[in-house]
Amino acid sequence: MPQSSVLPRLEAQLRSTSRPDGAAGVELSGPWILRALEPELANLAAQLGEFGRDFNRHWDLSGVTRIDHAGAMLLWRAWGGRRARNLTLRPEHEALFAGFGAPRPLAPPPGRDGLAPLRMLGAQVLTFAEHARHFVQLVGRLVIDTGRLLRHPRNLPWVEISASIYRTGAQALGITALVGFLVGVVLSYLSSQQLKTFGADIFIINLLGVSVIRELGPVLAAILVAGRSGSAMTAQLGVMCVTEELDAMTVMGIPHTVRLMLPKVLGLAISMPLLVAWTDSIALIGGMVAAKWELGLSYNLFLTRLPDAVPIANLWLGLGKSVVFGILIALIACHFGLRIEPNTESLGAGTTSSVVTAITMVIVVDAAFAVMFRNVGSF
Amino acid sequence: MEKRCLIEVNGLWTQFGEHIVHRDVNLAIDRGEVLSLVGGSGSGKTTLLRQMMGLEIPSQGEVKVFGVSLQHSAPDEIQRIRNRWGVLFQQGALFSALSVYDNVALPLRELRTVDEDLIRDLVLFKLGMVGIEAEHATKMPADLSGGMVKRVALARALALEPELLFLDEPTAGLDPDRSESFVRLIEDLQHELELTVVMVTHDLDTLIALSNRVAVLCDQRIVAVGTLREIVTNSHRFISNFFQGERGKRALMAVAEALVK
Numbered sequence: 089m090p091q092s093s094v095l096p097r098l099e100a101q102l103r104s105t106s107r108p109d110g111a112a113g114v115e116l117s118g119p120w121i122l123r124a125l126e127p128e129l130a131n132l133a134a135q136l137g138e139f140g141r142d143f144n145r146h147w148d149l150s151g152v153t154r155i156d157h158a159g160a161m162l163l164w165r166a167w168g169g170r171r172a173r174n175l176t177l178r179p180e181h182e183a184l185f186a187g188f189g190a191p192r193p194l195a196p197p198p199g200r201d202g203l204a205p206l207r208m209l210g211a212q213v214l215t216f217a218e219h220a221r222h223f224v225q226l227v228g229r230l231v232i233d234t235g236r237l238l239r240h241p242r243n244l245p246w247v248e249i250s251a252s253i254y255r256t257g258a259q260a261l262g263i264t265a266l267v268g269f270l271v272g273v274v275l276s277y278l279s280s281q282q283l284k285t286f287g288a289d290i291f292i293i294n295l296l297g298v299s300v301i302r303e304l305g306p307v308l309a310a311i312l313v314a315g316r317s318g319s320a321m322t323a324q325l326g327v328m329c330v331t332e333e334l335d336a337m338t339v340m341g342i343p344h345t346v347r348l349m350l351p352k353v354l355g356l357a358i359s360m361p362l363l364v365a366w367t368d369s370i371a372l373i374g375g376m377v378a379a380k381w382e383l384g385l386s387y388n389l390f391l392t393r394l395p396d397a398v399p400i401a402n403l404w405l406g407l408g409k410s411v412v413f414g415i416l417i418a419l420i421a422c423h424f425g426l427r428i429e430p431n432t433e434s435l436g437a438g439t440t441s442s443v444v445t446a447i448t449m450v451i452v453v454d455a456a457f458a459v460m461f462r463n464v465g466s467f
Numbered sequence: 468m469e470k471r472c473l474i475e476v477n478g479l480w481t482q483f484g485e486h487i488v489h490r491d492v493n494l495a496i497d498r499g500e501v502l503s504l505v506g507g508s509g510s511g512k513t514t515l516l517r518q519m520m521g522l523e524i525p526s527q528g529e530v531k532v533f534g535v536s537l538q539h540s541a542p543d544e545i546q547r548i549r550n551r552w553g554v555l556f557q558q559g560a561l562f563s564a565l566s567v568y569d570n571v572a573l574p575l576r577e578l579r580t581v582d583e584d585l586i587r588d589l590v591l592f593k594l595g596m597v598g599i600e601a602e603h604a605t606k607m608p609a610d611l612s613g614g615m616v617k618r619v620a621l622a623r624a625l626a627l628e629p630e631l632l633f634l635d636e637p638t639a640g641l642d643p644d645r646s647e648s649f650v651r652l653i654e655d656l657q658h659e660l661e662l663t664v665v666m667v668t669h670d671l672d673t674l675i676a677l678s679n680r681v682a683v684l685c686d687q688r689i690v691a692v693g694t695l696r697e698i699v700t701n702s703h704r705f706i707s708n709f710f711q712g713e714r715g716k717r718a719l720m721a722v723a724e725a726l727v728k
Contacts, residue, residue, distance in 0.1 A: 122628040123550065129580045156628040156660055158581075161588055183659050187596065430609045431563030 100124050100159070102135055107146055111174075114139045117151030120159030133162060140166035146174040149181065160184045223423050226345075230353065230419075233345045245351050252355025256317040257363055263316065264309055268367040271308060272300065272374025280382040289383045293390055296375040297398035302465065305368035306406045307454055310413040313360065314446035318421040321352055322442035325425025326435050334426075353418040360414030361407040368406065401465035409457050413450050420446045472534075473498045473631060473663050474519055479528035481514055488514055489525070490687040498630075501657060501664040503674050505709065506684030512667045513557075513635060515684065519665065520554055520633055521545060532631070550578075552631040553624030557639065559616040561608040567594070567619050568604040574626045593622040598648065613640045618649075625656070632656075634666035638673045650676045671710075671718040683709075 100120045105113040118124070125132060139145055147163075149155075163172075164185065171185060201207065237243055279295050325348065328334050337344050372394075379385040424442035428434050474496040481489040488511040496502050504512045517523045518530055521537040530537045533548045561570050571590045575581050581589075591601055597618040608616060617640065624632060637653070638646040650673055656662050668674050674681065675695060682692045685705040691698055699710050699719065709715060 126578050126580050129585075130582065133582070133585070154661070157592060157625075158585075158589060158628050161585065161592060165585065165588065183655075188592065431607065433564040 100128075100132065101151075102132065102139075104139070105148070111144065111146055112142060113146035113148060113174075115148045115151060116163075117153075119153050120155040120162075122156060122158035125159060125162065129162075133166075136162060136166035140168060140172075143168075143173060145172075146176070147172045148176045150176050150178055152178065152181065155181050155184060157184065160188070164188050219423070222427065223419070226349075226423055226426070227419060229343075230345045230349055233343050234350055237346055237350075245347055248347065248351035249354050249358075252351045253359045255320075256313060256356050257359030260313060260316055260359075260363060261366060264312055264363055264367045265370045267308060267312060268305070268371040269374040271304060272296070272371035272376075273378045275299065275304070275371075276375035276378035277382055280379055284383065289385065290393070292375075292379050292383060292385065293393045294397040296372065296379075297394050298402060298465075300371045300375065301368050301398055301406050302402040303406075303454070303458075305371060306364045306410045306413060307450065308371075309360065309364045309367045309410065310417065310450045311447050313356070313363065313414070314417045314450060315443055317356065318417045318446045319439050319443050321418065321421035322425040322428075322439045323435065325422060326428030326438055329426060329428050330430040330435070349418075349422045352422060353415055356414035356418040357411050358414075360410040360417075364407060364410040368403075399465050405457070405461055405465055409454065412453060412457075416449055416453060417446045420449060471497050473532065474665065475529075475531040476515075476519070477529045477531070479515075479518065479525045479530065481511060481518070481523075482526045487687055492528070492684075492689055494682055494689055494692065496663065496665060498663055499657075499661050500679040501653075501666065501677050503678040503681045504665070504667045504684060505669075505674065505681060507705065510684045511687070512684055516633055516635055516665065516667050520552070521549075550627055551629055552633065553627065553629035554633045555617070555621050555624045555635060555637055557635040559608070559620035561616055561620055561623070563608050565608075566604070567599065567606050567608065567611070570608065570619060571623045571626050574623065578627075589626070590622075593625055594619070596625075597622045597652065614642065614645050617641060618645075621649075621652075628660070630661070631663045631665070634664060634668070636668055636670075637666060638668065638670045646670065646673060649673075653677060671715055672721075675718055 099118050101116065101118045103115045103117070105115050107113045139147075147167075149163075152159075160181075164170075177185070276292060276296055280289070280292050283289055283292055283295070325334075328348075334344050334348075337347065376385075376387055376390045379390060380387060421442050424438045424445070428438040472495050474494070476492055476494040479489055479492040480487070492515065504515060506512045514523060518525050518537075519532060521530075521532075524538060529539070533551060535544050535548050537545060561567075562573065565573065568590055571593055572586050575586045575589060591604070594601070594604060599615065599618055599622065603611070603615070608619070611619065617637070621637075632653075634653075638649055641649060653662075653664060654677065657664060664677070666673075666677070678695060680693060681695055681698045683690050683698065683701075683703070683706055685703070690703050691701050691706060693701075698706060701707075710719065
């Protein structure tokens with residue numbers, strides 16, 4: 089099929105004429121539709137504006153084959169927002185111009201505000217307070233609803249809890265293993281280079297053991313989980329908010345704290361320590377491999393010396409911390425998820441804030457733990 | 468002159484896994500007509516509409532719009548025809564991050580040649596045309612009622628002065644008064660701009676008021692195409708249920724009365 093028959097070249101034409109009675113005129117022909125005008129729009133608008141300045145000019149539109157709102161609006165503007173005095177128009181085009189009135193004002197843009205920075209600061213403080221209030225409210229609701237549920241343990245959402253453990257725990261084994269192993273290797277490699285210069289090779293076991301089990305394992309796993317599961321939880325709740333699924337649950341009398349939040353919080357509280365134990369072991373294996381490579385420390389020696397080098401309290405501290413991290417991540421994810429408004433931007437912003445807040449809070453709480461338990465787990 | 472036939476669907480098959488939705492569907496839609504697609508739920512009306520917009524690719528067969536095949540043409544050519552149609556989605560599909568004004572202005576701004584003053588006049592005119600006052604122009608889509616979302620979406624669909632308009636359930640969720648003015652608006656536009664309209668609808672009143680022709684999708688194919696009069700007298704099981712049911716009769720009666728007056 090020849091393309092030209094489908095998409096013919098369209099050209100709107102504009103020609104200045106002089107009428108028999110000596111008055112100036114302008115003749116328009118061709119299609120005056122947006123698609124035809126658009127490539128030459130600025131040019132045409134300037135020409136029309138020029139013609140429009142003379143209000144007595146005669147406008148002859150009888151040669152116009154087609155005209156749409158954009159074309160008509162362009163002419164209307166050239167005429168200064170009213171109908172030209174001398175106008176010849178095809179009858180079928182009459183209706184197009186009938187709908188135009190005087191240009192309508194848009195709401196005026198807000199004026200500049202000298203106190204804007206102060207106002208912004210105030211708004212931020214208030215937002216923070218609002219978040220804190222909502223968070224406390226949420227935790228309170230969760231505790232009350234859970235307390236009521238404990239009297240009927242059969243109603244606990246067991247399936248959802250187990251699904252949550254699987255999603256946040258089992259499915260995260262791969263990524264935590266990879267990151268844990270590599271961190272173990274890097275830490276062990278760099279430390280052994282330093283220790284070698286002092287001839288303190290054997291202390292690599294103490295160094296790795298304490299740092300991985302007490303600090304790095306829990307924090308690394310928590311950061312990965314916050315990024316991986318925290319964002320997923322926020323997005324899930326957010327979309328459910330947008331699609332009114334949460335409202336549907338509420339009117340059915342199913343409190344979403346119990347059905348949606350509790351499984352997430354309990355699931356993460358259970359899967360986090362398990363994940364941390366896994367990350368710790370893989371990181372230690374990584375460190376062990378690097379120590380053997382760099383220092384020639386045998387695996388056997390490493391494993392037999394480890395329990396003596398690292399008091400068991402460190403392990404309990406690490407695992408205990410991770411339970412707190414898990415609960416914190418899930419609560420923060422739910423908090424932000426439930427505050428999402430029905431638009432795409434809010435969903436993106438909410439997910440980002442959820443992850444950033446969760447990671448920040450994990451590190452803050454970790455620091456608090458370090459101060460509180462500074463006398464635990466050392467010799 | 469351009470071809471009379473604006474949309475051609477030739478031997479179209481759609482299959483999702485084992486499930487066949489369309490079996491050898493053929494349809495031709497002429498310039499300037501209003502064609503309604505009707506059919507039961509799940510009969511593939513919306514799928515067919517989406518295939519006409521190039522959003523979905525049929526398993527077999529071809530869809531040509533403005534004479535351009537949506538399956539076998541260069542991306543450039545398809546891009547060019549995309550500016551010539553407007554689509555009103557069932558849920559409106561307004562960009563939730565943009566205000567009402569910016570939603571309607573977006574397609575015009577994308578042209579990159581229209582100056583902001585003209586865009587402003589055009590957007591406000593289009594919004595006025597669908598009955599949205601200027602004070603709502605700065606609102607966000609989330610703050611609008613369902614009916615307003617639909618009207619803003621129509622204004623956006625009309626922003627580029629399309630020759631072809633796809634409407635997916637245009638009056639679903641509108642109150643009767645708004646449906647009525649919506650129908651009148653489409654009628655006026657259709658006369659003023661020689662618009663071609665393809666619409667999927669369940670609303671018998673809209674269907675009867677607007678359609679020049681009706682295509683009935685049933686049992687995976689188009690069982691009848693024709694004017695309303697031809698369709699109503701068709702004895703096909705689905706059609707007689709659709710139009711001869713209590714609601715159908717009432718709607719047809721109203722039309723008949725209006726004609727007598």
